[in-house]
Amino acid sequence: MLVYRKEIDGLRAIAVLPVILYHAGYVNIVPGGYVGVDIFFVISGYLITSLIDMEIRQGTFSLIRFYERRCRRILPALYVISLVTCYFAYQRMSPGQLEDFGYSLISIITFSSNVFFWWKDDRYFSQLNELNPVVHTWSLAVEEQFYLVFPLLCLLFFLAQWGGNIQMISKRTFYMFFQHSWASFYMPIGRIWELLLGSFVAFYSRANDSIVSGKSIGMRAQVASVIGLSLILISIMTLDSRSIPPFPNCYTMVPTFGASLIIIYGKHDTLIGRLLSLEPVRWIGLISYSAYLWHQPLLVCLRLGPISLMTISHMKSVIVIILLLSAITYYSIEQPFRNRTLFSRRVIFGCSAAGAVVLYFVAVFLIHTANYRTAFIEKVTDNRSVIIDSIMRNGSLTLKEVDTYLADIEPMELSNYVTRRFDTHLKAYPTFSKQSANTKRRLLLIGDSFAQDFMNMIAETNSLQKYEIRCYYIRFQCQIYMGDEDRLQWIASFHRSLCINDHKIQSAIPMIREADVIILAGFWLRWSAIRLPRTIELLNLTKSQKLLVLGLKNFGVIDLKKYMNMSYEFRIQQFQQPEENATEVNTIMKQSFSPSVYIDTMGMVCVFKNNTCPIFTPHGKLITYDGWHTMKHGARYVGDIIFSHYPLNQL
Known part of the structure; x- marks a missing residue:
């Protein structure tokens, strides 16, 4: 028993x-x-x-x-x-x-x-x-x-x-499959x-x-x-x-x-x-x-x-x-x-x-309901001209009828949007093409998820069309650093194995030598930001090469649930201060680089009362889902601003 x-x-x-x-x-x-x-x-x-x-x-x-x-x-x-x-x-x-x-x-x-x-x-x-x-x-x-x-x-x-011992003998070797x-x-x-x-x-x-x-x-x-x-x-x-x-x-x-x-x-x-x-x-x-x-x-x-x-x-x-x-x-x-x-x-x-x-x-009913809601949103989105005509004729239209906010914050889209374009481009074009040396200028984008974010801004605004763009990924845990000191001392012990032989800017030097423009974009930490001038010095760039450094951007703490059921008028009035660590790191970098090198994203975007940052675009679209990385509409909004300002407007 x-x-x-x-x-x-x-x-x-x-x-x-x-x-x-x-x-x-x-x-x-x-x-x-x-x-x-x-x-x-x-x-x-x-x-x-x-x-x-x-x-x-x-x-x-x-x-x-x-x-x-x-x-x-x-x-x-x-x-x-x-x-x-x-x-x-x-x-x-x-x-x-x-x-x-x-x-x-x-x-x-x-x-x-x-x-x-x-x-x-x-x-x-x-x-x-x-x-x-x-x-x-x-x-x-x-x-x-x-x-x-x-x-x-x-x-x-x-x-x-x-029944007794039964043996099965195979002449083939079995390997654990991946x-x-x-x-x-x-x-x-x-x-x-x-x-x-x-x-x-x-x-x-x-x-x-x-x-x-x-x-x-x-x-x-x-x-x-x-x-x-x-x-x-x-x-x-x-x-x-x-x-x-x-x-x-x-x-x-x-x-x-x-x-x-x-x-x-x-x-x-x-x-x-x-x-x-x-x-x-x-x-x-x-x-x-x-x-x-x-x-x-x-x-x-x-x-x-x-x-x-x-x-x-x-x-x-x-x-x-x-x-x-x-x-x-x-x-x-x-x-x-x-x-x-x-x-x-x-x-x-x-x-x-x-x-x-x-x-x-019940599951079938929920799936049908979800498809109906999605279809309704898509139908409204696809009929913007009808909506505008209705507004012109009637003077107003219920905002809830045209609100696509729910469609903009789908969880999987938030997860994949930032990385998808950069990663796809990186796999498809690992090196510069031989033909581009004579036909196009070459631009190399180096960094972590902030570089991925910047790649979306390029695409959403159709910027840098005359450049052949290539990417090089460095995890933010490893940081962009080159110098006499061992960077592992600043890296958390559980990330060091990732950074010992990989995710270092030294490995990007062959591509850097071929590039006309190099843009460094990263989730800069204080230790790497302080040492970034020395890192750039050790890259030994030629006078004909142009280097740009993208500063941190942050829009403060984002609460998706807080905005979900709020009106358009409420959203476009949401402004808040960026997090202090982002402001501190940006101050260090602004003091280290001239305006011709440093791209002060927050200085261009967060220009409202008391230097606060908008949470939504003027059209009521959420800019960022986590305070650091932009969504589709946010990439277009921030991209339009920074590409129209110095120094990116010179490219």
Whole structure:
């Protein structure tokens, strides 16, 4: 018989709380909070394997009963919370967001949300996923896929052992195939080993009979369980996704092995076992599934609201609300549906099928709604002349009818617009062409995302037509620097490996020698800005070559939600001060370079009262989505200004 262990529920609490805190924005406190999902995988593998193994040995295993238990455990709460999320998605999401949400619902009911998010390449650790209320269901899909396959594998393994040893010999060498790192994150092939680690723990525990029989193994159990909890806490506190390779990787073994040690050795009579068995800890573990389901939709609901509530004080209240809702869901939905006297097998399968059908039709409705909203916006946008005529005839037109603001702030567009043109140009034209030496002047643009931003300004304003433009990318973490000092001393330790042999301006010197004009654009840091004159001096440019330095631009803190439901009149009156660090760095650079070299973007754009910067163009279009980089309309607006002023107007 499978022994119930209170400490496993406590381990669930240790897994779910860091995940909630991480997604709530406490990244500086729990930078590795996301590893809670990996701990869940180990727990799940252990429990499922233990149950299947016990029933196979007792001769009572039933595949249909196994799937019935999974339906009872997973689907009722998942379907209810998904339907609640649909209401807020319909009310608050932009067309693109709503369409993606609709497709993600379909992926949930087909147990393939991990495949969907991998295909969309939303990138779990990016800020964009803060606006996806169901991205966290990828881990459920991995488990569901494991559940569908693993019982069959167990049966096949049993039959293979019963039938004798069967060897399959292949003359071909097998090589692990390459897959994108984000596929490893989302797909079972990158996660299956974590579930299997839990399976091995189950087999090891049975073979050693240390848990089922309750035998004490003394000091070894105490030490091993303490080490296990320490490994988990170290992972939560140190495995910052910004400084390590994408998960899963070798670091993933730290929390998963920690969880394994606790499962094997953290019995009820150990210190760790007693701590994890405390009623408050165990209670959080009991509601952990509902808490995992609730946390992301609630957080996204706040982020999509018209007013930002994502402060630390608000987050504390939100976490309490998550736990309360989770408790309600656990007692009113999870527990009743697990009761076979209340819901028979036929009923639970019928309810599961009905829930899937309802979610499917809701998803189709949301997708249709999103397409209608998008079509309406496009129709209005494509009929600008009709709108102008209407205004001329009637004197006015409802601003809401012509507002394309929602279409301008689609999340994926915000993410891709800045980089797309620069990166495409870089790949297509890695060097100057031989013909251009006689037909066109050559311009080399060097830098990071600010160079990418500048490339968009060139394109949106149709500037620099007489130049053959080439690009060279240097990550902002590495900075544009050349000198006697080692730049690694100013670079964060977790970025140094990127900057040792790559992302340095020395590698661009062959192209610099061929260029007539060199433009340096970057997210300048104080240390590199101070040393930039020396860097330029060491480039040894000829007198015929012209060099320009693009200063920092910043429009202050941007709150997309704040502007979403505001009128055109409200938007064009929004001005604010740039951030102090941008102003400080620009002051250093302005003092270092003459006006013929330095492009003072902020000095040209932020010319309103008290040197404030506009947030919207005169046409009510958002200039920047993060305060630093421009959107399409912003690139055109800023580009028109700087290309009409000295020194760019001389090119």
